[in-house]
Amino acid sequence: MSEITYHKKNDEIECVRYRHSRKCYAPHTHTGHLVLGYVEEGEVCIIMDGTERIYRAGDQFTIPPDVVHEIKTVDGRPYSMAVTCILFSAQDEQQDDPQGGRARVASDGRLVELKASILDKPENMYLIEEMAADAGISPFQLIRKFKKVFGLTPHQFQIQCKVRKAQKLLEEEKSVCEVTYDAGFCDQSHLDRCFQKVVGLTPKEYRASLQDDGASSE
DSSP, rough: SSEEEEEESSSSSEEEEEEOOOOOEEEEOOOEEEEEEEEEEEEEEEEETEEEEETTTTTTTEEETTEEEEEBBBBBBBBBEEEEEEEEEHHHHHOOOTOOOOHHTTTOHHHHHHHHHHHHHHSOOOOHHHHHHHHTTOOOHHHHHHHHHSSSSSSHHHHHHHHHHHHHHHHOOOOHHHHHHTTOOOOOHHHHHHHHHSSOOOHHHHHHHHHHHHHHTO
């Protein structure tokens, strides 16, 4: 049985199961997705918006869409947990954020448009100088403002989106070679490095985890 298995219910719901895992994840976001988690065994540390909290067996956690977070082990010990990612609409996000955080994001239309452009075509080469010109500010200002609003730099967000596209292409059973270039990576080693950093698995391991999960659900 694999350490991590994926099962996609439909285009809006995906379930991920971690069994005795020591996987750690650098700061990232789930664009447009609400994350619901349940710790089955052990402990897991989640750092969300700079606040660190340890969740133990029996604990549940929620990570809102577009909120930067990091996942770590506690003293290197394994954990088991189940995570469900649910696609959220913009209206759902506004209702879920009474403090107005997402409203502040929407106040800067140029950054929102830039983010949407990256999301729409992550495979396109989009240099920071081009992004800055489209946003009407300097590259330095763009990096600072984009990270302040979305929690990641434009480059980090772009790589994350490329990896998410690569995941979808792998689910369509495209070859790793096809996925490499269709998702906008320079070569397969570049894809492998970025994919493993974001997903915690290599592309081949991810494809195998999908197959394993399908078999286990029958």
